[in-house]
Amino acid sequence: MSQTFKLIQRLVAxxxxxxxxxxxxxxxxxxxxxxxxxxSIKDAKIVEDYPSFGKGPCVLVLQYDRDSKPIHVVWGIPxxxxxxxxxxxxYRPNPEKWTEDYLRRK
Numbered sequence: 001m002s003q004t005f006k007l008i009q010r011l012v013a014x015x016x017x018x019x020x021x022x023x024x025x026x027x028x029x030x031x032x033x034x035x036x037x038x039x040s041i042k043d044a045k046i047v048e049d050y051p052s053f054g055k056g057p058c059v060l061v062l063q064y065d066r067d068s069k070p071i072h073v074v075w076g077i078p079x080x081x082x083x084x085x086x087x088x089x090x091y092r093p094n095p096e097k098w099t100e101d102y103l104r105r106k
Contacts, residue, residue: 002049004057008075011085012041023087032090036065037073047072047103055079058088062102070102 011017019027019034027034044061051057058076065071074088093102 002046002051002059004049004051004077005044005046005059005061005075007077007082008059008085009041009044011077011083012038016084017087018084019087020089023089026089026091030071030090030092032065032071032092034087037063037071037087037090040064040071041073041075044073045103056081062093072102 017038026032027037040063041061044063046059047062048060050059053076056077056079058074060072060074063071063073070093071090072093073090076086076088077083078086095102097106098104099106
């Protein structure tokens, strides 16, 4: 498992979470509830891991909302820090661009 994601899961459990401005905009636009994302992170599946991303390590994960609809969430840790977990963005994946399980790009 990704070390970045392990840290993010721990930080979320501890309440050390920040939501980016872009993240808030995407959540509102996609009708995604923060509560659903925070609750479902424990069962999230890693889609892509970016441990060397320029702004800090981040990871794209697959999570599900309260209606069992898929959500892709990008979580990160600010470069040079070990907290907080930052919800960078979240969106509903387009089935035409992803495999049936939403874990791989077509």
